[in-house]
Amino acid sequence: xxxxxxRELTEQRYKYxxxxxxxxxxxxxxxxxxxxxLISAKKGEPEFLLQWRLKAYRHWLTMVEPRWAAVKYxxxxxxxxxxxxxxxxxxxxxxxxxxxxELKRAFEKxxxxxxxxxxxxxxxxxxxxxxxxxxxxxKGKLAEKGIVFxxxxxxxxDHPDLVERWLGSVVPAGDNFFAALNSAVFSDGSFxxxxxxxxCPMELSTYFRINAENTGQFERTLxxxxxxxxxxxxxxxxxxxxxxNQLHAAVVELVALPGAEIKYSTVQNWYPGDAEGRGGIFNxxxxxxxxxxxxxxxxxxxxxxxxxxWKYPSCxxxxxxxxxxxxxxALANHRQQADTGxxxxxxxxxxxxxxxxKGISAGxxxxxxxxxxxxxxxxxxxxxxxxCDSLLIGDECGAHTFPYIEVKNPTGQVEHEATTxxxxxxxxxxxxxxxxxxxxAVSMIVNGFARRVLKELPMEFAVExxxxxxxSLEGSVG
Amino acid sequence: xxxxxxxxxxxxxxxxxxxxxxxxxxxxxxxxxxxxLKLPTTRxxxxxxxxxxxxxxxxxxxxAPARPDAAAVERLGGLPPAPRLVLxxxxxxxxxxxxxxxxxxxxxxxxxxxxxxRPAALEPFLGRxxxxxxxxxxxxxxxxxxxxxxxxxxxxxxxAPVQLVHWTVAGxxxxxxxxxxxxxxxxxxxATVVERFAGEGSYLAAGLTELWLGDESRVELVRLQREAPxxxxxxxxxxxxxxxxxxxxRSVALxxxxxxxxxxxxxxxxxxxxxxxxxxxxxxxxxxxxxVHVDHARPRGTSRELFKGVLDGQARGVFTGRVLVxxxxxxxxxxxxxxxxxxxxxxxVDARPQLEILADDVKCSHGGTVGQxxxxxxxxLRSRGVDRSTARAMLTWAFAAEMVERLPEQVxxxxxxxxxARLPDGGRLLEAA
Numbered sequence: 001x002x003x004x005x006x007r008e009l010t011e012q013r014y015k016y017x018x019x020x021x022x023x024x025x026x027x028x029x030x031x032x033x034x035x036x037x038l039i040s041a042k043k044g045e046p047e048f049l050l051q052w053r054l055k056a057y058r059h060w061l062t063m064v065e066p067r068w069a070a071v072k073y074x075x076x077x078x079x080x081x082x083x084x085x086x087x088x089x090x091x092x093x094x095x096x097x098x099x100x101x102e103l104k105r106a107f108e109k110x111x112x113x114x115x116x117x118x119x120x121x122x123x124x125x126x127x128x129x130x131x132x133x134x135x136x137x138x139k140g141k142l143a144e145k146g147i148v149f150x151x152x153x154x155x156x157x158d159h160p161d162l163v164e165r166w167l168g169s170v171v172p173a174g175d176n177f178f179a180a181l182n183s184a185v186f187s188d189g190s191f192x193x194x195x196x197x198x199x200c201p202m203e204l205s206t207y208f209r210i211n212a213e214n215t216g217q218f219e220r221t222l223x224x225x226x227x228x229x230x231x232x233x234x235x236x237x238x239x240x241x242x243x244x245n246q247l248h249a250a251v252v253e254l255v256a257l258p259g260a261e262i263k264y265s266t267v268q269n270w271y272p273g274d275a276e277g278r279g280g281i282f283n284x285x286x287x288x289x290x291x292x293x294x295x296x297x298x299x300x301x302x303x304x305x306x307x308x309x310w311k312y313p314s315c316x317x318x319x320x321x322x323x324x325x326x327x328x329x330a331l332a333n334h335r336q337q338a339d340t341g342x343x344x345x346x347x348x349x350x351x352x353x354x355x356x357x358k359g360i361s362a363g364x365x366x367x368x369x370x371x372x373x374x375x376x377x378x379x380x381x382x383x384x385x386x387x388c389d390s391l392l393i394g395d396e397c398g399a400h401t402f403p404y405i406e407v408k409n410p411t412g413q414v415e416h417e418a419t420t421x422x423x424x425x426x427x428x429x430x431x432x433x434x435x436x437x438x439x440x441a442v443s444m445i446v447n448g449f450a451r452r453v454l455k456e457l458p459m460e461f462a463v464e465x466x467x468x469x470x471x472s473l474e475g476s477v478g
Numbered sequence: 479x480x481x482x483x484x485x486x487x488x489x490x491x492x493x494x495x496x497x498x499x500x501x502x503x504x505x506x507x508x509x510x511x512x513x514x515l516k517l518p519t520t521r522x523x524x525x526x527x528x529x530x531x532x533x534x535x536x537x538x539x540x541x542a543p544a545r546p547d548a549a550a551v552e553r554l555g556g557l558p559p560a561p562r563l564v565l566x567x568x569x570x571x572x573x574x575x576x577x578x579x580x581x582x583x584x585x586x587x588x589x590x591x592x593x594x595x596r597p598a599a600l601e602p603f604l605g606r607x608x609x610x611x612x613x614x615x616x617x618x619x620x621x622x623x624x625x626x627x628x629x630x631x632x633x634x635x636x637x638a639p640v641q642l643v644h645w646t647v648a649g650x651x652x653x654x655x656x657x658x659x660x661x662x663x664x665x666x667x668x669a670t671v672v673e674r675f676a677g678e679g680s681y682l683a684a685g686l687t688e689l690w691l692g693d694e695s696r697v698e699l700v701r702l703q704r705e706a707p708x709x710x711x712x713x714x715x716x717x718x719x720x721x722x723x724x725x726x727x728r729s730v731a732l733x734x735x736x737x738x739x740x741x742x743x744x745x746x747x748x749x750x751x752x753x754x755x756x757x758x759x760x761x762x763x764x765x766x767x768x769x770v771h772v773d774h775a776r777p778r779g780t781s782r783e784l785f786k787g788v789l790d791g792q793a794r795g796v797f798t799g800r801v802l803v804x805x806x807x808x809x810x811x812x813x814x815x816x817x818x819x820x821x822x823x824x825x826x827v828d829a830r831p832q833l834e835i836l837a838d839d840v841k842c843s844h845g846g847t848v849g850q851x852x853x854x855x856x857x858x859l860r861s862r863g864v865d866r867s868t869a870r871a872m873l874t875w876a877f878a879a880e881m882v883e884r885l886p887e888q889v890x891x892x893x894x895x896x897x898x899a900r901l902p903d904g905g906r907l908l909e910a911a
Contacts, residue, residue: 375848390833392837393838395838395839396805397836398836400834403831405830405846407820407826409823410820410822411850412849414846414847416829416844416845416846417843417844418833418842419842420835420840421841
């Protein structure tokens with residue numbers, strides 16, 4: 001996709017510029033059945049969805065907040081959160097000069113084009129291009145193929161049958177504490193349906209998304225790839241994202257029907273808090289995919305932001321010959337804490353999975369890989385290979401690895417490897433001797449360490465993600 | 479409360495009397511801790527793969543003093559060569575023990591006697607192994623009747639392994655025994671200790687062995703677990719290593735219905751070396767659970783774990799290895815490997831090789847594999863005229879043999895025989911040999 005096209009696409013947002021009657025359309029803080037009914041009514045949802053939310057809420061009430069992750073945070077008061085507030089436009093700035101210089105510096109380092117910088121920073125750019133036609137072309141292209149790509153709310157209105165059929169089919173309403181909370185109160189999110197045999201012609205990205213901005217803290221994504229179809233979905237972006245909501249509890253469900261393939265890439269760079277870790281985002285996400293016969297799921301994530309990251313994108317390899325992949329780079333600098341990994345549940349015969357996890361700890365960051373590989377009784381001939389490497393930068397950080405391996409079938413082949421090391425002095429010395437600054441040297445070595453994961457990202461993303469890793473480590477050496 | 483907890487609680491209400499104040503305090507703390515902790519269930523993270531429901535359903539009575547006759551001694555595996563301390567139901571049996579061959583200055587004997595005669599020598603060590611909030615350590619502390627003590631002075635070098643024999647002989651109903659051992663090695667000691675666990679009937683053997691290594695000592699501990707088929711075995715091993723020490727634990731687990739071996743090592747001096755190896759062979763409905771916790775508290779420590787499991791029938795193998803590298807424990811080099819061979823459709827394996835690293839200049843790794851016999855290797859042997867079951871036995875032995883070969887030579891032949899006999903179709907190997 002050319003830069004022009006990107007720029008064009010990014011304009012359309014202002015077309016839908018939230019000019020509706022939304023002032024003060026906000027529920028009082030706290031959570032109750034009334035609030036959930038209010039959310040559902042405000043969104044004009046069908047009865048089944050309301051019942052589903054209520055079921056999730058009632059289940060949530062019986063659950064306790066999990067404490068097993070290797071992360072520490074002050075207790076969350078769930079009655080202080082505002083669970084419904086209608087989308088409102090962010091404060092718009094007159095020009096790029098008004099943008100926080102720190103943010104601008106970040107944009108420049110990441111190599112984000114000017115127009116896009118403006119969009120990301122919330123500058124009101126004159127619409128040079130006819131955004132309506134861009135959006136239409138874009139939507140038209142997808143519609144031609146029968147692909148549905150819209151906000152979750154739109155999907156509920158336009159495709160209730162699809163939503164009813166697949167919602168909660170991978171992450172049930174009462175799955176875990178945060179997923180249940182999300183199910184009860186989710187605000188919006190994305191919905192994708194790719195029909196049978198269709199190969200989605202472009203990378204679907206929230207970056208270029210027509211709708212579903214300001215989805216708030218309880219985002220819900222559902223992607224269904226029908227038989228033999230293919231879709232690549234990008235979530236997040238490398239630019240630093242700030243948000244007034246500290247708790248983010250999203251749910252992502254992927255369904256890959258027989259022969260389908262879903263590639264889901266994430267770059268997460270939420271506000272990590274200041275150097276002391278104050279004010280950063282809590283990112284507690286449930287991501288899970290179900291793969292039917294011969295289907296393939298590939299999760300790729302670059303996690304550099306948030307004060308706390310707690311997520312385990314997982315694959316239920318239900319169909320015979322299905323494939324699951326997990327590629328992850330997680331970076332914890334300053335006071336950041338990341339507890340992330342994956343679950344590969346092998347149910348079908350000859351299912352295969354690959355796990356490549358690269359954890360980088362710097363400053364006083366704590367980075368944990370936590371993962372499960374389970375070969376169920378019927379998973380004859382299943383295979384898994386896991387590689388979990390940790391890199392330590394500085395002597396006050398921590399790197400932890402907690403893999404769980406459960407094998408109930410003798411034909412299963414499971415291999416697990418993990419290493420922990422630090423950047424070797426001789427590597428640094430070599431780079432310095434060649435005239436690189438220490439920071440550039442560290443950045444280069446870290447990118448080499450993460451290369452196997454970064455190369456799984458779509459190209460534009462990969463370039464930015466590399467720069468992002470280097471930037472996120474600034475100030476961690478020397 | 480489960481039946482086992484109720485029956486154990488009754489035993490806790492009638493504590494053993496006598497002994498110095500620190501021993502009484504240890505018992506009291508143990509009783510309080512167990513009342514609070516109770517028997518672990520699979521809801522406890524550290525026990526999630528090993529269910530003690532079968533144990534919880536038992537009405538346990540503290541194992542009464544017993545005296546195995548010659549026939550029983552044979553059934554229990556016979557008496558190993560001297561020097562040996564034989565404990566039956568947790569109490570030293572002087573007639574079966576034989577202390578010849580101990581070097582001058584060394585003490586070997588009953589824990590009760592040592593507590594009476596040399597409390598000062600025991601106080602800094604007894605009950606100080608790193609088992610915090612552990613239900614079985616608490617239970618043992620509260621209810622041990624006696625135990626084995628081995629005190630080795632600075633520079634002592636044992637010419638032959640010291641054998642610590644722990645037998646549990648249940649009476650009519652299910653019994654609970656609490657074998658305990660304390661080994662304190664001074665500076666520069668060279669020693670090999672062989673611990674043997676066996677028994678008859680239905681019982682719980684909840685043992686605790688504490689080992690203290692003075693600076694520059696080298697100690698090897700072999701652990702041979704051949705408990706009765708109905709037994710529940712929980713064996714705890716706590717090792718604290720001084721600077722420049724080398725410790726190796728080599729565990730061979732063959733028996734019991736449910737067996738858990740838990741080793742905790744504190745590398746409390748610079749430049750220590752710690753090795754924990756294990757071989758487990760389980761069939762039927764056996765559960766063999768191994769938990770190794772290595773705490774690198776000081777710089778320049780090296781630790782290695784290698785565990786291999788052979789699982790047949792509906793057996794379940796569990797391995798948890800946890801390496802903790804504390805802040806400041808620079809230049810740590812830690813490695814863990816767990817490999818498992820599944821021989822049947824219904825055998826299962828659960829493994830958790832875990833690393834917790836809080837220092838940066840370290841080298842840590844772990845690896846694990848689970849698989850079955852290599853079909854190509856089987857085919858090769860069969861094409862050379864070896865029948866299928868012998869070929870399977872040969873390949874299985876080839877997998878396990880590495881662990882046997884690592885044992886000290888005084889026990890190697892014996893363990894080779896025992897392991898071969900436990901392997902499926904192992905009899906064919908013996909015939910062929």
